[in-house]
Amino acid sequence: MATKNSINVGIIGFGTVGTGTARILLENADIIKRRLGVPVILKKISDLDVKRDRGIKLGDVKITTDAKDIITDPEIDIVIELIGGYKPAKEFILEAIKNKKHVVTANKALLAVHGEEIYAAAEKAGVTVGYEASVAGGIPILKSLREGLAANRIESIYGIVNGTCNYILTLMTNEGRKFDEVLKEAQAKGYAEADPTFDIEGIDSAHKLAVLTMLAFGTPVRFEDIYTEGISKITPIDIEFAKDLGYKIKLLAITKMVNNEIEARVHPTMIPGDFPVATVDGVFNALFVKGNAVGNTLFYGRGAGDMPTGSAVVADVMDIGRDIISGSGNRMPVAAFRERSQLKIRKMDDITSCYYLRFSAIDKPGVLSKISGVLGKHNISIESMIQKGRKEEQAVPLVMMTHEALERNVRVALDEINKMDCVGGPTMVIRMEQ
Ligand code: NDP
Ligand code: HSE
Numbered sequence: 074m075a076t077k078n079s080i081n082v083g084i085i086g087f088g089t090v091g092t093g094t095a096r097i098l099l100e101n102a103d104i105i106k107r108r109l110g111v112p113v114i115l116k117k118i119s120d121l122d123v124k125r126d127r128g129i130k131l132g133d134v135k136i137t138t139d140a141k142d143i144i145t146d147p148e149i150d151i152v153i154e155l156i157g158g159y160k161p162a163k164e165f166i167l168e169a170i171k172n173k174k175h176v177v178t179a180n181k182a183l184l185a186v187h188g189e190e191i192y193a194a195a196e197k198a199g200v201t202v203g204y205e206a207s208v209a210g211g212i213p214i215l216k217s218l219r220e221g222l223a224a225n226r227i228e229s230i231y232g233i234v235n236g237t238c239n240y241i242l243t244l245m246t247n248e249g250r251k252f253d254e255v256l257k258e259a260q261a262k263g264y265a266e267a268d269p270t271f272d273i274e275g276i277d278s279a280h281k282l283a284v285l286t287m288l289a290f291g292t293p294v295r296f297e298d299i300y301t302e303g304i305s306k307i308t309p310i311d312i313e314f315a316k317d318l319g320y321k322i323k324l325l326a327i328t329k330m331v332n333n334e335i336e337a338r339v340h341p342t343m344i345p346g347d348f349p350v351a352t353v354d355g356v357f358n359a360l361f362v363k364g365n366a367v368g369n370t371l372f373y374g375r376g377a378g379d380m381p382t383g384s385a386v387v388a389d390v391m392d393i394g395r396d397i398i399s400g401s402g403n404r405m406p407v408a409a410f411r412e413r414s415q416l417k418i419r420k421m422d423d424i425t426s427c428y429y430l431r432f433s434a435i436d437k438p439g440v441l442s443k444i445s446g447v448l449g450k451h452n453i454s455i456e457s458m459i460q461k462g463r464k465e466e467q468a469v470p471l472v473m474m475t476h477e478a479l480e481r482n483v484r485v486a487l488d489e490i491n492k493m494d495c496v497g498g499p500t501m502v503i504r505m506e507q
Pocket of ligand 2: 207209265376
């Protein structure tokens with residue numbers, strides 16, 4: 074066993090997650106030392122703003138505005154990147170790796186787009202990159218996929234992985250509150266990304282799905298191959314219809330193996346109210362993972378915030394610390410598989426799903442048969458239908474739920490229907506999972 078009296082770390086980025094991470098390292102130092110056998114010492118923190126009070130007693134921790142001061146410090150074993158974004162985060166991480174430092178990051182945006190380059194650089198340098206905090210905040214889902222479920226062929230993952238969206242949808246559903254107002258609240262609580270369109274347009278969920286898919290199936294993933302649709306078009310009407318039908322609308326990140334191809338998609342999804350993830354509310358995240366040996370498993374916890382995310386960051390630090398202490402570097406490949414394969418991500422047009430379709434139909438005789446005629450022509454079979462209210466010669470919501478249909482057929486049919494005179498606006502489409 075190599076002798077090492079401490080694991081020394083530096084944090085770049087003293088924002089929400091950086092503050093939580095520092096707090097855990099300092100306030101839980103005793104339990105961390107007891108678990109590891111040696112202390113984890115927070116030597117330095119760098120941030121652009123070194124004056125703001127973060128409410129933590131930092132003791133001997135050195136504060137600097139220069140990240141390089143951490144990346145080049147020969148005493149630092151692990152560089153923790155918590156600034157987010159692509160630039161300069163990528164350069165900092167690659168430089169740290171080049172300097173033979175292990176890295177821990179929560180930066181899913183960076184990993185989703187440049188992960189392969191970073192994993193390859195780390196493998197080459199013989200160091201580790203820990204990224205548990207990049208998906209579902211405090212839930213140890215990546216460790217579970219890599220280790221606890223390592224014996225399984227993963228069949229599917231259905232995840233609520235964006236706390237901000239789940240918070241917004243929950244308050245819109247339970248309290249009938251407005252989208253903008255709830256988004257502001259999520260931002261104030263530190264859940265939202267620096268650019269909240271990443272959250273509400275599903276991009277943040279897609280970043281996380283890229284990491285999950287890569288780890289679950291042992292394949293590189295091109296971020297642009299993931300179909301991404303957010304929640305900004307969801308209206309109170311759809312939330313009400315979903316309730317009436319016994320469903321809930323959640324922003325789901327879905328990855329599954331279908332005939333040796335991967336479906337990887339993020340979109341608002343109607344799920345039955347009794348499906349386990351339907352009851353996951355507020356900022357909480359949940360992932361429903363099916364493995365061929367284990368069957369169904371469910372992971373639940375806080376997906377955002379300073380302390381839950383800091384919990385995952387520090388767990389990675391401790392894992393790497395154990396490897397440093399025992400001299401067993403590179404025990405776990407950074408991308409979890411020693412032998413990876415190149416799997417195809419199925420085009421969205423080729424997936425099948427059941428659909429909730431809300432037409433804005435002019436209330437007059439013959440309209441229903443026109444719409445259902447087009448659906449039938451494109452091989453889309455209607456499972457049930459609701460029309461609420463009567464306003465002769467005016468547009469009213471007409472909802473149809475379909476049996477399983479091919480996405481391509483649904484798009485072609487809706488293009489045709491949306492152009493019809495008896496339809497007063499674009500049709501709302503929400504995919505359903507049973
Ligand atoms: P914040 O914006 O709160 O913190 C980032 C900090 O980094 C800011 O204080 C920023 O300073 C500082 N910073 C920016 N550039 C530099 C630089 N060149 N050198 C040193 N410091 C710099 O972000 P979060 O803490 O919310 O997020 C950090 C990362 O964690 C992101 O990748 C995010 O996606 C991820 N994450 C966040 C979660 C959350 O709940 N917030 C949950 C899971 C992951 P300034 O403000 O002055 O620009
Ligand atoms: N903005 C993200 C969310 C932070 O709301 O889930 C956690 O990754």
